Amino acid sequence: MLIIRDEKGITLVESMIAAFLTVAVIVGLMTMQSVSWQSAGKSDSMGRAIGILQTELESLENTIMRGQEPTAKTNEEVSSGSFSYFVTTTQAEVSTNKWLVNVRVTWPRNSRGVSSSMIVTRQMGFNSEDNL
Numbered sequence: 001m002l003i004i005r006d007e008k009g010i011t012l013v014e015s016m017i018a019a020f021l022t023v024a025v026i027v028g029l030m031t032m033q034s035v036s037w038q039s040a041g042k043s044d045s046m047g048r049a050i051g052i053l054q055t056e057l058e059s060l061e062n063t064i065m066r067g068q069e070p071t072a073k074t075n076e077e078v079s080s081g082s083f084s085y086f087v088t089t090t091q092a093e094v095s096t097n098k099w100l101v102n103v104r105v106t107w108p109r110n111s112r113g114v115s116s117s118m119i120v121t122r123q124m125g126f127n128s129e130d131n132l
Contacts, residue, residue, distance in 0.1 A: 045083065045107055045109070045110070046114065048080045048081070048083060048085070049085055049105045049106075049107060049113060049114050050105075050114055051080070052078055052080060052085050052087065052105050053103055053105045053114055053115070053116055056087055056089060056103045056105070057101065057103055057116060057118055060089060060091065060101045060103070060120070061101070061118065061120045064091075064099050064101070064120045064122060065120065065122060065123055067122065070089070070091050070099075070101075072089055072090050072091060073087055073088060073089045074088055075087075075088055075106075076088075078105075083107060084107065084108065085105050085106065085107045086105070086106045086107065086113075087103065087104070087105055088103070088104045088105075088106075089101065089102065089103050089104075090102045094119065097121060097122035098119060098120070098121050098122075099119070099120045099121075100117060100118075100119055101117060101118050101119075101120055102115065102116075102117040103115060103116055103117070
């Protein structure tokens with residue numbers, strides 16, 4: 001004689017294993033959250049610093065091309081939102097009408113910061129004061 005047992009649903013062991021796996025996945029995701037927030041913060045700081053760096057380079061280029069001598073800056077504080085950045089610029093006249101411009105932007109948690117340089121050449125006719 002064949003006995004048919006009514007086995008519907010899951011057992012206690014299966015449900016414990018499922019609960020353990022669910023907790024393990026949730027804890028794994030929660031530990032990655034702090035790394036994600038740190039990466040997002042670094043990315044935001046770096047993006048703002050690069051924006052300030054590009055603005056400073058373009059400003060110095062414009063100043064030189066207009067025939068004015070730019071002034072060097074040492075740790076000049078610039079604010080972007082709630083962040084403070086420090087801009088250091090140097091200019092060296094390489095030859096007649098040619099300058100090497102260096103800009104470094106740092107912030108409190110990054111002393112190396114970001115830096116870039118460009119060579120700017122004075123062009124006649126760039127502004128209305130030039131006699132063509």
